[in-house]
Amino acid sequence: MTTLELITLPPSSASDAALAITVRMDGEDLSHHDLSRDRLREVRAIVDHFRTLYCHPIPAELGHRAITSTGIELFDAWLAPAWPILIPRMPAGQPVVLLLRTPLPEIIHLPWEVLLPPDRRPWIENAGHSIRRLGGDPKRSYPVFPHQAYHPLNILVRSAPETAPILPPSCQSRVKMCPERTLHGLMQQTRSFRPHLVILEGTSLVRARQGFFMFEDDEGQPDPRTGGEIAAQGMNDCGVETLIITGRPRGEPPPWSASALLACDLALGGIPVTIAWPDRVHEGMGARFFTAFLDTLAQGIPLDEALWRHTADPPPIFPMIFG
Structure with missing residues (x-):
């Protein structure tokens, strides 16, 4: 290599x-x-x-x-x-x-x-x-990325129920849907399930040159959190090796910068691999590509190969990988 x-x-x-x-x-x-x-x-x-x-x-x-x-x-x-x-x-x-x-x-x-x-x-x-x-200090060491295959692959999805169809039934993966809207609730589910892959689908935004993912507090009010704040909850101590930030409001441009800033901060916070994928991955071309990626990943194929194996029909909104 x-x-x-x-x-x-x-x-x-x-x-x-x-x-x-x-x-x-x-x-x-x-x-x-x-x-x-x-x-x-x-x-x-x-x-x-x-x-x-x-x-x-x-x-x-x-x-x-x-x-x-x-x-x-x-x-x-x-x-x-x-x-x-x-x-x-x-x-x-x-x-x-x-x-x-x-x-x-x-x-x-x-x-x-x-x-x-x-x-x-x-x-x-x-x-x-x-x-x-x-991102961050250009002199920092090149991290060692995980290539271990897991059978089954544990996947935790924090999203609305409409996302469920993107995840095909497979004996090679276990999927847990997480309806929790609070960061605290997400972390409780993460600690109990210990997923290898976490998918955060929702709204991301930029404020003061920082990326935020929109959670809710206990009263249902907006609770935006940075990638650093999410990583500080100890997600990497729960066995999480890959985290995907995804989501795009219908009819709006992809949140390129917001999802990328989040993914970069999460990687700097200790998550081995993070992916910014600012698209709607439960419908259309994005869903087809995303489903194929997850199914291939569950077969034990290394992440990079699983992600780009289907480039004969690549999505117009490319996922960005951070480490």
Whole structure:
């Protein structure tokens, strides 16, 4: 397994507006270059357009063009300067994990899954390719991600009853629906059931550059909680190895930033793997992809392979993996 790291650091001083980018492979620095704020704004404008397209159904050809143009821009801004050095070290078909290291949310939340090197397919469409987003201190160690298969796989779903159909009956998994609306109630269910996978479906939002998941208090009033507050309840001490933040209000844009901020904070709080999936996963294309993922995961397939095994029909709203 080859490890390719993209490290993006903020300006070193107020007078220096450029971001510093390092490309590293298997622990060896291959290149350093700067990315101007103007160039970053150009990339983000294209990404915003790309994501806006998926607020409503679009023709497949338009979606393909959007993925291609976005992937090319990401490659040009981050990987192009190092590509001549990378080519001989990245033969086609070789497993590669892309580690995105940065303390900057606006960078780590970009749709890196569609990164498109020359003469290759988008990153997620290459067998053996995977992505991990590592927020916080870029120098922190690369975590060891769980690959153990569990039979059965315990899944706890905190959601409305309408979500139940997304989880197919399987002798390889045990599913517990959790109607609890309070964080305290969720933690009680987590401690008693000890799930390997927790799915939090609901409303997420951004306040003061922080992500919040909307719980209720004992009186039924809104009780927004950050990823750090959720992680501090000791969820990782209950056997939870993966947590998925999902949900999208009908007719509204996907909460990309909110779910990603939550997932990043949960990972920094000790959950080994967190996934931001800002979509409605109990209906339509999102449900088909999500169901296939859970069924494959329950068979003992490693998470990355289970997630992207079905890229022949990938969802337009890509899940983002944090560690």
